[in-house]
Amino acid sequence: NAGVTQTPKFRVLKTGQSMTLLCAQDMNHEYMYWYRQDPGMGLRLIHYSVGEGTTAKGEVPDGYNVSRLKKQNFLLGLESAAPSQTSVYFCASSYGDRGGTEAFFGQGTRLTVV
């Protein structure tokens, strides 16, 4: 059981370049999330999805887009990367968003924008 898998694990981008981060989960979870982790800031929610074909903005959505075309996949896109987007990105999934619904996280993608 792979759980939550993120690709790639590391990436260096030049300012203005674009890229897509892929998150895949094999637990049949409805909810999927993208967070970023920055020193001194903790983890902050970028976007999330409550089911296939749905997306919603989190706390820090600017500069990012997401898509959930298949239930098991949640894509995070950067259209024009900026140095401020240098961060570690984590994907998570859960069955629901309340009660006894445990969240499971991927191993992270370390992105550097130069």
Place this chain on the structure above:
Amino acid sequence: KQEVTQIPAALSVPEGENLVLNCSFTDSAIYNLQWFRQDPGKGLTSLLLIQSSQREQTNGRLNASLDKSSGRSTLYIAASQPGDSATYLCALGGGGADGLTFGKGTHLIIQP
């Protein structure tokens, strides 16, 4: 807006000690509280999940408690080992926020 504070920010103790990590939050209308462990350069590993109706959960040497009325949770680690060295994160579901709201973590070092 839900705010989560973890104290202390860093802790270094000798092996074998029992220790307590603290997490406080401002909005008690939460669905659940989850404690995670994060090793350097790695992802988050879920340790314990406490539902809003529960008071505590245990997982081996770990015990987490939840007091919604006072806005506090504690993670108790018994008989600490060097392998327990990591950053411990407290995260809350609900409280007026989408997804999980995280504290900034406690960086724990267990000295051999």
